Amino acid sequence: MALETFDTVILGAGAAGMMCAIHAAARGGRVLVVDHAKAPGEKIRISGGGRCNFTNIGTAAKNFISANPHFAKSALGRYTQHDFIALVEKHGIAWHEKTLGQLFCDGSAKQIVSMLLDEMNQAGCELRLSTTLDSIERDESGFVVTLGGEGAAKIRSRHFVVACGGKSIPKMGATGLGYQIAEKFGLAVTETRPALVPLTFGEDVLAGFREIAGVAANASVSCGRTSFEEALLFTHRGLSGPAILQISSYWRERQPIRIVFLPGDDVFASLLSAKRENGRRAISTALGDILPKRLAAYLAETHGWTGPIGEASDRKLAAIAETVQNWEVFPIGTEGYRTAEVTLGGVYTAGLTSRTMEAKAVDGLYFIGEVVDVTGWLGGYNFQWAWSSGWAAGTAISERTA
Incomplete structure (x- = not known):
């Protein structure tokens, strides 16, 4: 040669x-x-x-x-x-x-x-x-x-x-x-390690996520001191969307991620307003006015938010708002290099x-x-x-x- x-x-x-x-x-x-x-x-x-x-x-x-x-x-x-x-x-x-x-x-x-x-x-x-x-x-x-x-x-x-x-x-x-x-x-x-990659979850969490696969919502997602505000997407494997891909580069095993839905909004004030306007509506229905309806129903079922919103105390509504804007979940891994962008x-x-x-x-x-x-x-x-x-x-x- x-x-x-x-x-x-x-x-x-x-x-x-x-x-x-x-x-x-x-x-x-x-x-x-x-x-x-x-x-x-x-x-x-x-x-x-x-x-x-x-x-x-x-x-x-x-x-x-x-x-x-x-x-x-x-x-x-x-x-x-x-x-x-x-x-x-x-x-x-x-x-x-x-x-x-x-x-x-x-x-x-x-x-x-x-x-x-x-x-x-x-x-x-x-x-x-x-x-x-x-x-x-x-x-x-x-x-x-x-x-x-x-x-x-x-x-x-x-x-x-x-x-x-x-x-x-x-x-x-x-x-x-x-x-x-x-x-x-x-x-x-x-x-x-894989970065800009979807996060996966254990079966206990994933079973619920599958019910709302395809639902997207604007959110601020954080891990430690780093946060990104973009769209989040529920999938059959866990969570994806720009906000999740961004935070995946900072996430490490055994760390939680914190999800703030409707960042910048006053969810508590919205729930109080819904209570005053029509107290006979279910809590999940009222939440569905400000969140994607399937996501609102999932959160309500997961956390036991039942009954008419008019029967919920202001303290309970404040707790619901806190969960919606401070939801902590624990991924167990990522989808790996197969789908990682970098x-x-x-x-x-x-x-x-x-x-x-x-x-x-x-x-x-x-x-x-x-x-x-x-x-x-x-x-x-x-x-x-x-x-x-x-x-x-x-x-x-x-x-x-x-």
């Missing part, structure tokens, strides 16, 4: 890997991107309901979880959401803002994939799909990489970039390969240079995107980290190969 030569080999044709390739090749460097998948950008394609929540207008370091909360600041501050929006607009892709600063394509997420591929082609990058990494070794002049599959080859490169993501959505081929490469070269990896944890940032994403102890080795211990909130933040970290590594590489 003849030995091929590239300036840079990038493992992973996802958001971070393609972004890195574009900028690594900007000054004429020879760049190869490899991926085991049959098509590039598969997580981009399925994201945002097929419309790709490609960034968030309010992106800041505070929207990310990491053992080092300051690590992401450099990349995020030098390649911002506004820079990526400019790239999207350059390619004529129409977009719109939804709630909480989330930006989506008006059309298809495939437009973002096509945009990145166009930029890669213009930069002269080579892409090999259905190609596996069989081995990687390092010597005095760089890396020797052996590839298998359709793009089988033996390659020498000065730079090697790990952009193969985490363990989330294994049906798309996600593995822990990036962490294995880090450990092979002596980099530490923090604990990894992986929490990853390559420990203490071993990386925040400006370039290069391993401090291994010249020419870079880690970007989800494989790094930087995890964003739901709402486009993780894509922005992919763009920013990919840009940081790619720019640093192009400066070295110019």
Whole structure:
């Protein structure tokens, strides 16, 4: 097998890997991107309901979880959401803002994939799909990489970039390969677990949840000192919806979560008003005026709130309001990597240079995107980290190969 030569080999044709390739090749460097998948950008394609929540207008370091909360600041501050929006607009892709600063394509997420591929082609990058990494070794002049599959080859490169993501959505081929490469070269990896994932419950709770599966309600959901106010969804497996996905990144086993339905509303005042207006109505019926009716019926049955509201004392109504706005439940787990949108944890940032994403102890080795211990909130933040970290590594590489 003849030995091929590239300036840079990038493992992973996802958001971070393609972004890195574009900028690594900007000054004429020879760049190869490899991926085991049959098509590039598969997580981009399925994201945002097929419309790709490609960034968030309010992106800041505070929207990310990491053992080092300051690590992401450099990349995020030098390649911002506004820079990526400019790239999207350059390619004529129409977009719109939804709630909480989330930006989506008006059309298809495939437009973002096509945009990145166009930029890669213009930069002269080579892409090999259905190609596996069989081995990687390092010597005095760089890396020797052996590839298998359709793009089988033996390659020498000065730079090697790990952009193969985490363990989330294994049906798309996600593995822990990036962490294995880090450990092979002596980099530490923090604990990894599913994030932005639905929570599951024991059968005692789940039996009731199944009765109201499909019911959604606005809620503030908290765990410890962290809270998110968005929609919550009851499912046959437990709880989902944006508020639950957000809090899942902070939840740990044996911890409760606190649910505040109708955050900002005075539920007690609403119940007192209902009592005065028509005391013959059942408590669950009155609750159904301010909560989804199936949810109100479930809460009333679960807590034994029976009888006409007119016969309930003000103290009882206050207790009902307190439960509605301070409901504590104990998840027993999550749905796991199967449905997790991202992986929490990853390559420990203490071993990386925040400006370039290069391993401090291994010249020419870079880690970007989800494989790094930087995890964003739901709402486009993780894509922005992919763009920013990919840009940081790619720019640093192009400066070295110019």
